[in-house]
Amino acid sequence: MTDHLSHGEKLLDLNGVELCVETFGNPADPAILLIDGAAASMLWWETELCEQIARGDRFMIRYDNRDTGRSTSYPPGRPGYAYTDLAADALGVLDALGVERAHIVCRSMSGGIGLLLGVDHPGRVASLTFVSTSTGADGLPPSAPELASGIPADPDPADAGAVVDFVVASAKACSGGSPHFDETATRALVERDVARARDIAATLVNHYAMSFDGSARDFAAITAPTLVVHGDLDPVCPLPHGHALREAVPGARLLVLAGAGHDLPRPLWEVFVPALLQHTRVLPELFDYDAELRQHNELFRAAARIGARDRVLDIGCGAGQTTREAARAAVDGSVVGVDVSAPMLERARGLSAEQGLTNITFQQTDAQAHRFPPASFDLCISRFGTMFFADPVAAFTNIGRALRPGARLVLLVWQGRDRNEWATAIRESLTATPATPVGPDAFSLADPAATEEVLAAAGFTGISFTDVHVPVYYGPDSATALDAVLRLLKFGDLLAGLDPAAAEQARTRLRATLDAHTTGSGVLFDSRAWIVTAHRRP
Incomplete structure (x- = not known):
């Protein structure tokens, strides 16, 4: 259980540009690099979400892409970079932090960055998680018709209040009518985002104007373990896009977030965070x-x-x-x-x-x-x-x-x-939560x-x-069984969510349970x- 959270924002000189980076947690833990979509700064990976994942013993990294937040900005309508440059930036962030291999989480437009990293740099990618993104294949349904009607006309970039209203309305439209959309919290985030942007006019347009070179890589060439996360109300990339992505990547798993649009609503973090922790868990040895x-x-x-x-x-x-x-x-x-x-x-x-x-x-x-x-x-x-x-x-x-x-x-x-003692007795020794x-x-x-x-x-x-x-x-004796049980994701993750004192108490109860099931033939459960x-x- 880490005692470290945010280490503060830093401006790093990478690939001839400045990128603003913030990390959370212990650098010795498995690293997760968060990459957001078009016009979205790192703030859209909320601080509380990063802290929650970091408490699961992960080293969290978020950063402002070019033309967002405090990172280098270009003249509006004239981005001096292409898609492959953004992928190189992601690797540059890892290099600057001394991270050889990371779990990559990419949302919306940055799904293509994840594709580039997974195919061109597989040795740097421990796993991939695609959130609210798409293969872009022909035949997939278009965006929902009501999406366009919910997004207002482009604002005057010089009018900060108008920009805030525009982004909030756009976020609401992208939520797809989600019951979890929190307009008050979204407005507070957008106000901070607009205030810290180097050039909000560039933020609003440049990602849509860049060259998407390299985006034609084949998803079937990805070899990293892959999790696809998609909201069932997503109006930008409707749910069939998530299914298509799951089918395109060998061995990929799909997590459908019920009640989510093109976003990760706070009430659904209780579903997303455990799934991400499980997906990015490094086991010292496979369970036998x-x-x-x-x-x-x-x-x-x-x-x-x-x-x-x-x-x-x-x-x-x-x-x-x-x-x-x-x-x-x-x-x-x-x-x-x-x-x-x-x-x-x-x-x-x-x-x-x-x-x-x-x-x-x-x-x-x-x-x-x-x-x-x-x-x-x-x-x-x-x-x-x-x-x-x-x-x-x-x-x-x-x-x-x-x-x-x-x-x-x-x-x-x-x-x-209820007919499988291994499923009930072991869990009950670790937690009272059903x-x-x-x-x-x-x-x-x-x-x-x-x-x-x-x-x-x-x-x-x-x-x-x-x-x-x-x-x-589970083994010839309780000591071996304890090691074996904790290699299982479903049980090991229960301990990962506890503070050190509670985790040790749970281990003690688990040892007692295993001792009680030790027989002349080893540790056995019905x-x-x-x-x-x-x-x-x-």
Whole structure:
């Protein structure tokens, strides 16, 4: 937990220009670089938001782009720079602060800067987060018609009051009618923004007049873990732009902010901040899911009944244990493992190479949207890898297209949270706050009736459920189990949100819980799951 917040604004000489930069938090923590959109200074990444993220042990960096805030300004209508120069500025800020690699968060117009950084400088990008932006691809819906009617005529730049009114009205229009739009707070921010701008006339026009050179990079070439954040009320880039961006970047995840427009309203920070902390978390070592699920895996392998010539698709393959086992069974067939986690797939490829498996490939992608070759697989398996789809019917329909008619589907999914001691006892030892999942969680397929309805709608038949009642394993002793549990994002992040004293008390309770579950066979927690089997409709 950091004791440091803002280190104050600094003017840095970079690339022949001055850029105003402010940092928050401990420079030893993972760095997050915030880049805002057209005509927006760093103030639009609110101080309170930066402080909140910094308290999650992140080193926050925000800065004024050229022609905004206190940074270098150019004559109105004649920007002396292009898009690639703004991308170079971002790298220059990192260089000046001694940051070799950062998590990049880019909003609106600066999504193109994130694209340039991700494709041209992948070694400098730990992860990407695109907020309220777009691929710009043909066929996406235009801005909402009411947007233009909500934005007034251009103001006289010499009239500060008129400029403030104009920017506030524009922000309100861009909120898309969000119930969270706070006009009073927005006006106070805009007044500060206008007062500190070097040349507000240039701010209002120059980003729209610059050359967008380099913006034609391919989003599919991004290799960094990517989170797409989009408001469902966005009138500038309607929600299909967010879906298109998620589909364009391999393995990207989409977080839809209900009630947000082309903005990040303060009431939704409680959703955005935890998602960003999870996305940017650096784990010292990957959690060993294979050890945790060793008894489940024996039952799952038996249910899969993989044949020697089977062509197998493994969804949510993680580090690839089930994929490798399938490859060893399908000696005259082939196996494709799919996951969204680059670190997990890196481990999977390494282990497969070490074991000399040549009939196996791995793809980093989202199975809900990936265009698999049609009717190419005889069997789809997934060990706890299908519970997190944003649209389960669409996901399983897409998976079904990849299966030949009559092909089998074999899933292992958790039963309800209240039937899984590992999910309740560990969390209760860390916090009294009940779990409030945002979107699909590990238990989204727990209800057999609902899951059967999803699979039937996706084109599957002969759906059946087999009860699995075996424990999960966290290590041979409580010390090992403590380390293992805290590698899990869902549990480790609970401690990250506490002050040091409260965190230590929570650790003590967790140790006691693990001690109470230590047996002659290791640290075990009760669990219940379903093996779900089905066939693609002929």
